Amino acid sequence: MKNAEVAKVFQDIADLLELKGENPFKIRAYQRAVFSLEHLPQEVEELVGEGRLREVPGVGEAIAKKITELVTTGRLKYYEELKAEFPPGISALLEVPGIGPKTAMRLGKELDIKSLDELEAAIAEGKVASLPRLGEKTAENIRRHIQALRRKDRRIPIGEAMLAVDEIMAGLRGVPGLKNLTPAGSLRRFRETIGDIDLMGTADSAPGAIKAFVGLPQVREVLASGTTKASVVVAGGLQVDFRIMEHDSFGSLLQYFTGSKQHNINLRDRAHRMGLKLSEYGITDLKTGELEKFTTEAAFYRRQGLEFIPPEIREGQQEIARAEAGTVPELVELADIKGDLHVHTDWSDGRDSLEAMAQAAKARGYHYLGISDHSAGRGIAHGLDGERLRRQIQSIRELNQKIKDIHIFCGTEVDIRADGSLDMPEELLGELDFVIAAVHSGMNQSQARMTERIIKAMESPHVDILAHPTCRLLPAREPVAVDMEAVFRAAVGTGTALEINAMPSRLDLKDTHVYRARELGVRLIINTDAHSSGHLGFMRFGIGVARRGWCRAEDILNTVSRAELAAYFKH
DNA sequence: GCCGTTTTCGGCCCGACTGTTTTCAGTCG
Numbered sequence: 212m213k214n215a216e217v218a219k220v221f222q223d224i225a226d227l228l229e230l231k232g233e234n235p236f237k238i239r240a241y242q243r244a245v246f247s248l249e250h251l252p253q254e255v256e257e258l259v260g261e262g263r264l265r266e267v268p269g270v271g272e273a274i275a276k277k278i279t280e281l282v283t284t285g286r287l288k289y290y291e292e293l294k295a296e297f298p299p300g301i302s303a304l305l306e307v308p309g310i311g312p313k314t315a316m317r318l319g320k321e322l323d324i325k326s327l328d329e330l331e332a333a334i335a336e337g338k339v340a341s342l343p344r345l346g347e348k349t350a351e352n353i354r355r356h357i358q359a360l361r362r363k364d365r366r367i368p369i370g371e372a373m374l375a376v377d378e379i380m381a382g383l384r385g386v387p388g389l390k391n392l393t394p395a396g397s398l399r400r401f402r403e404t405i406g407d408i409d410l411m412g413t414a415d416s417a418p419g420a421i422k423a424f425v426g427l428p429q430v431r432e433v434l435a436s437g438t439t440k441a442s443v444v445v446a447g448g449l450q451v452d453f454r455i456m457e458h459d460s461f462g463s464l465l466q467y468f469t470g471s472k473q474h475n476i477n478l479r480d481r482a483h484r485m486g487l488k489l490s491e492y493g494i495t496d497l498k499t500g501e502l503e504k505f506t507t508e509a510a511f512y513r514r515q516g517l518e519f520i521p522p523e524i525r526e527g528q529q530e531i532a533r534a535e536a537g538t539v540p541e542l543v544e545l546a547d548i549k550g551d552l553h554v555h556t557d558w559s560d561g562r563d564s565l566e567a568m569a570q571a572a573k574a575r576g577y578h579y580l581g582i583s584d585h586s587a588g589r590g591i592a593h594g595l596d597g598e599r600l601r602r603q604i605q606s607i608r609e610l611n612q613k614i615k616d617i618h619i620f621c622g623t624e625v626d627i628r629a630d631g632s633l634d635m636p637e638e639l640l641g642e643l644d645f646v647i648a649a650v651h652s653g654m655n656q657s658q659a660r661m662t663e664r665i666i667k668a669m670e671s672p673h674v675d676i677l678a679h680p681t682c683r684l685l686p687a688r689e690p691v692a693v694d695m696e697a698v699f700r701a702a703v704g705t706g707t708a709l710e711i712n713a714m715p716s717r718l719d720l721k722d723t724h725v726y727r728a729r730e731l732g733v734r735l736i737i738n739t740d741a742h743s744s745g746h747l748g749f750m751r752f753g754i755g756v757a758r759r760g761w762c763r764a765e766d767i768l769n770t771v772s773r774a775e776l777a778a779y780f781k782h
Numbered sequence: 783g784c785c786g787t788t789t790t791c792g793g794c795c796c797g798a799c800t801g802t803t804t805t806c807a808g809t810c811g
Contacts, residue, residue: 236794240783271784309800311809344808348801396811409811437799442810452811454798467796472811479795484787490796 218248226302229312243269252727300325308356366404368685370715386423388415395468400522401755403718407450417455424453462505467491473527523758547764552581553738559584562743571744573617581620588626588634620644629653631667640673645780649678658692669707679712679719708734713753725760736768
């Protein structure tokens, strides 16, 4: 049973306990366990087998027993019995923003509502508005949220969110007295998808800044607007929360709204034991009641005896313990990257010429660039056969003579066929500086076949890099079925570098894979898969993924010098 | 239900906004 399936069951239990009006701390205990399961860098089945469940944070005696029962028998008696207590479908109501456990239970009990369709009908008949303590406005809000829920997925890829936030920030640039405008939340932590955008700032006059924000031309609907914060929906249905504070509290404000929720809970719990209370306003001494303010996050952490913790690893795992010990790793940065090794040109399906790509890479300060156009099997991408590839190699040699301060490596992105063989003859592969292998077809194979196929390709002496290992596309295509643990172990054996594909619609490997691969000693490389010179800028998304996987510069292959890279390709 | 620099029992993060109230419950992040 997969971690995600196990997590889903315990999330359901937490929801049902909430509907039941159980002790909120018990509910939180289940939610903590769900969070841990979702972020486990290993299969929960393995932990059960090794009897190591109790090492997982938030898993104690009772939950460990339930996980074991679920994983070994495929069922959980406690869960079945709990479900039987409620009308079916009622937990679906909790998905609607604005409906919490209390409201959901009342809708179920008093109006016999079991689905979103029934709820919509009840609103239309005026039944919801007539319930005590609800009313017209509440009913209308619920109706709107149901419609929004139907319209689109709740989360959007980080690439899109980044564009939207850039636009909004540009619109607020002229507001007088507004400073420190920064996106926080999951965007700042570089999660691969974003639910809503959190924007922070400080201002001489908070109400003035709020007024400017809700008046932006992008704003389609104002959900809430108070004296220090506002929530709006912009074009595309994306929700943006805006929070303003006085200048001298920016450190605590940014820290609080960057999250994650679990990181903040852990941090506040720890502070509480030190006799301190944390909030977006600063740190209050519980004895004296005195509030201390912080203009920077670093100072805010320092006051608690902690090293600065980069946003990307604030996920409630080991980061606070590491900050306490002063051993937070120095994470890889964009400036560490010396080149991009997965790049297409107009020789195959890219938009720009060889020289244009080389110039763009040089302008980014790269020391080297790897050209990797498709192999002939990618007919649709105008892949290169032997003759055209040899001509391209010649062109790259000539370009290297001409262009200064950057070196171009000749490579290819060769297809891995369904049987694991490569779509290019051995001797041709041998003429190249490096070889990237990738799956582009036959993606519905069984996990066993796909795993065997990929590992066979990695075992080829010519293959240096495995590109986008799971082939997923955000938000459309699910990853292929493949045993990643086996791929990681094979990669360590063959010395193949696994790609962190930085294209926002891929981000493949993803953060949790990167975390595990790094632990096992896999060599990783961040590439953009650029199909035009502008795409080279996707590198920052790949850096985000690598940082979320706790990677330092030395874990990433394309931070090394040109000479070291050439040596790596030869070995 | 979990967990330990106050603890094996008794705590468990903190504040803002809305709607329907008339002092607050519910929800959200």
